[in-house]
Amino acid sequence: MNNSPRTRLSPGQFLFGAAYYPEQDRAEDLRDDPDRLAAAGVNLVRMAEFAWDRLEPSPGEFDFSFFDEQIRRLGERGIRTMLCTPTAAPPVWLARRHPEILRVDADGRTQVHGSRQHASHCSPVFRAASRAITGAMAAHYAGNPDVVGWQTDNEFHCHFSEDYCNAAREGFREFLTQKYRDIAALNEAWGTAFWAQTYAAFAEVDLPYPNRPSQENPGQRLDYVRYLSHAVIEFQREQVVLLRAANPRWWITHNGIFPNIDYRAFNADLDFMGVDIYPLLAPVVEPGSTVPEAYSARMLARTQSLSPRFIVPELQSGGGAQGGFMTDTPEPGQMRLFAWHCVAHGALGTLHFRWRTCRFGAEEYWEGVLDHDNLPRRRYEEFCREGAEFKAQAHIFHDTRPCRDVGVLYDTGLMEFAHRPITLGLPSPGAVADTIFTTLWRAGYNVGYVHPLADLANYRLLFLGAGAVVIPEVAAALTAWVQRGGTLVILARSGRKDERGQVVTATPPGILAPLAGCEIEEYSRIHLPRLAGLPSTSFTWGGEECAEHLWREILRPRGGRVVAQWRGGRFEGLPAVVQHQVGAGTCFYIGTYPDERLVTQWIALLAPMAGIRPLLPELPEGVEVTLRREGDRRLLFILNHRGKPSSIRGVPEGTDLLTGRKPEHGALTLEPYGVVVLSY
Numbered sequence: 079m080n081n082s083p084r085t086r087l088s089p090g091q092f093l094f095g096a097a098y099y100p101e102q103d104r105a106e107d108l109r110d111d112p113d114r115l116a117a118a119g120v121n122l123v124r125m126a127e128f129a130w131d132r133l134e135p136s137p138g139e140f141d142f143s144f145f146d147e148q149i150r151r152l153g154e155r156g157i158r159t160m161l162c163t164p165t166a167a168p169p170v171w172l173a174r175r176h177p178e179i180l181r182v183d184a185d186g187r188t189q190v191h192g193s194r195q196h197a198s199h200c201s202p203v204f205r206a207a208s209r210a211i212t213g214a215m216a217a218h219y220a221g222n223p224d225v226v227g228w229q230t231d232n233e234f235h236c237h238f239s240e241d242y243c244n245a246a247r248e249g250f251r252e253f254l255t256q257k258y259r260d261i262a263a264l265n266e267a268w269g270t271a272f273w274a275q276t277y278a279a280f281a282e283v284d285l286p287y288p289n290r291p292s293q294e295n296p297g298q299r300l301d302y303v304r305y306l307s308h309a310v311i312e313f314q315r316e317q318v319v320l321l322r323a324a325n326p327r328w329w330i331t332h333n334g335i336f337p338n339i340d341y342r343a344f345n346a347d348l349d350f351m352g353v354d355i356y357p358l359l360a361p362v363v364e365p366g367s368t369v370p371e372a373y374s375a376r377m378l379a380r381t382q383s384l385s386p387r388f389i390v391p392e393l394q395s396g397g398g399a400q401g402g403f404m405t406d407t408p409e410p411g412q413m414r415l416f417a418w419h420c421v422a423h424g425a426l427g428t429l430h431f432r433w434r435t436c437r438f439g440a441e442e443y444w445e446g447v448l449d450h451d452n453l454p455r456r457r458y459e460e461f462c463r464e465g466a467e468f469k470a471q472a473h474i475f476h477d478t479r480p481c482r483d484v485g486v487l488y489d490t491g492l493m494e495f496a497h498r499p500i501t502l503g504l505p506s507p508g509a510v511a512d513t514i515f516t517t518l519w520r521a522g523y524n525v526g527y528v529h530p531l532a533d534l535a536n537y538r539l540l541f542l543g544a545g546a547v548v549i550p551e552v553a554a555a556l557t558a559w560v561q562r563g564g565t566l567v568i569l570a571r572s573g574r575k576d577e578r579g580q581v582v583t584a585t586p587p588g589i590l591a592p593l594a595g596c597e598i599e600e601y602s603r604i605h606l607p608r609l610a611g612l613p614s615t616s617f618t619w620g621g622e623e624c625a626e627h628l629w630r631e632i633l634r635p636r637g638g639r640v641v642a643q644w645r646g647g648r649f650e651g652l653p654a655v656v657q658h659q660v661g662a663g664t665c666f667y668i669g670t671y672p673d674e675r676l677v678t679q680w681i682a683l684l685a686p687m688a689g690i691r692p693l694l695p696e697l698p699e700g701v702e703v704t705l706r707r708e709g710d711r712r713l714l715f716i717l718n719h720r721g722k723p724s725s726i727r728g729v730p731e732g733t734d735l736l737t738g739r740k741p742e743h744g745a746l747t748l749e750p751y752g753v754v755v756l757s758y
């Protein structure tokens with residue numbers, strides 16, 4: 079995030095509101111909106127991301143009158159507007175005139191008008207249309223004081239991110255030409271000597287097609303994913319440039335987070351990021367999931383690691399349905415809890431999705447604050463309560479931010495992209511990071527995700543799990559951080575690959591070996607249950623019996639000290655964990671993958687060494703705790719995600735901002751879906 083003046087959103091002001099779709103409603107539905115929104119304390123609505131057909135009904139003929147009127151009516155009540163570039167849903171005339179803008183999937187199926195996100199970010203024609211509508215909107219609204227910021231497009235890569243249209247093919251070749259200059263360099267990077275894949279010219283290169291007929295070239299896949307990310311970044315940048323030129327005071331955001339985008343690069347063009355939060359989607363997105371707040375906590379914490387300040391442009395209000403699924407409907411109090419959940423992780427603002435439930439279309443059962451009949455009921459009352467609370471309290475929490483002491487190293491551009499081409503059936507770095515994060519978050523540690531090239535100074539304990547690709551800058555940053563006193567835990571399969579995705583010639587963990595103080599002598603994928611005749615192995619570390627998980631490595635110390643040995647079969651006595659003192663800090667290398675049980679065992683050993691403790695000594699199931707701070711001011715957010723009261727002990731002395739109450743003898747009881755913000 080840059081620090082330009084426009085990023086300063088009037089200090090003390092929390093952005094509170096809803097996603098607003100007046101173009102989908104009847105005039106009589108809209109009549110009371112400004113009053114109802116203002117009464118709820120709304121100061122911002124988001125508009126127009128799916129309204130291109132209304133804004134440019136025919137090519138080059140712009141008509142902003144409808145939105146002008148809505149923005150004006152709301153502005154009169156002190157409600158500002160975040161507009162969106164409407165490029166997630168291009169109008170039918172564009173697809174009919176220029177069918178070449180349509181995306182094509184890997185099976186060759188051309189997408190059609192009638193849904194959304196059907197146009198290709200790689201298409202020069204679509205890009206020109208995007209610039210035209212963005213430029214026209216920017217020019218029209220540049221002087222409108224009620225328009226304060228923008229969201230680019232809507233959830234890039236939400237439905238699918240791959241693109242096999244001709245423009246993508248041409249764009250990919252151009253991307254590769256710029257990157258490699260010489261086809262020999264591409265052949266080298268992709269290892270085309272394998273299976274006779276050598277190219278004589280960039281024009282011969284095609285997009286990677288999975289399973290046609292067998293495995294694709296992993297280097298080609300990796301560059302393709304990078305290209306997809308590059309294309310969407312360029313697409314967005316063209317919009318950002320036009321918006322900034324029209325009014326440099328506007329702030330610009332986007333609502334993530336989705337696959338195949340290197341958000342570190344993507345965010346460099348934005349003032350801050352956005353993330354859409356639908357906790358009750360958890361069982362849909364992660365089948366079998368029964369802890370919705372774990373899913374949303376991960377989304378929030380990931381976003382916060384990418385963009386220290388961020389907003390939630392869409393936050394669940396009611397049940398959510400599309401086609402064949404519908405989420406549960408939030409219980410009374412749960413919608414407000416979700417809003418505080420976002421704040422607990424650092425959000426600068428929350429906009430509920432959506433203001434009014436639509437009566438038609440693919441999301442006719444995606445419930446907003448108001449029901450289909452436009453009557454305010456309990457969700458509106460809760461919305462009003464949120465608005466009043468944020469109005470009263472935002473000046474206290476607004477300048478604080480999450481400041482974590484445990485970090486899980488994670489990044490899409492380096493780590494996650496490199497996993498996809500060859501997964502070995504193992505969880506991705508993101509999934510591994512999620513396991514570590516979730517386990518520690520549930521135990522009440524002050525944990526977050528952290529980009530390996532971010533400022534690591536505040537962390538005391540870092541985990542690097544399944545980080546196959548480690549570039550020299552990352553190895554150097556981690557080494558410097560350990561030397562200054564940090565405790566780093568490196569897990570199996572780290573440091574094995576270079577930026578091209580090729581396995582390094584050095585013995586693993588490659589460039590991490592000097593830091594890890596060990597090398598890997600032998601490794602094996604572990605299937606559970608074990609195949610007949612193969613022993614299950616485990617190691618005992620600090621009295622904890624730790625069972626291997628998914629992968630086993632036999633270590634050989636190189637400067638480090640063996641602190642745990644494998645047990646079982648021929649592995650008896652061989653090194654499993656190596657501890658290495660580096661400057662004032664310590665690095666541990668652990669030769670297996672993590673699961674919840676292992677992380678729980680390891681943290682019991684590591685936390686005292688790293689000098690960290692959970693934020694609360696005991697955390698009942700379903701209760702979340704996070705910390706935001708600024709200097710000496712600390713705010714402990716304690717949230718009860720269950721529909722029954724929960725008693726907490728060991729709470730620091732302080733005052734609950736929301737009730738003014740002080741916990742007695744360190745104890746407090748949270749009501750069902752209750753929230754305490756303890757200032758101490």
Ligand code: GAL
Nearest residue numbers: 232233236354392398441444
């Ligand atoms: C988001 C999207 C919205 C709406 C919402 C509910 O992913 O940005 O436009 O579709 O989900 O499905």
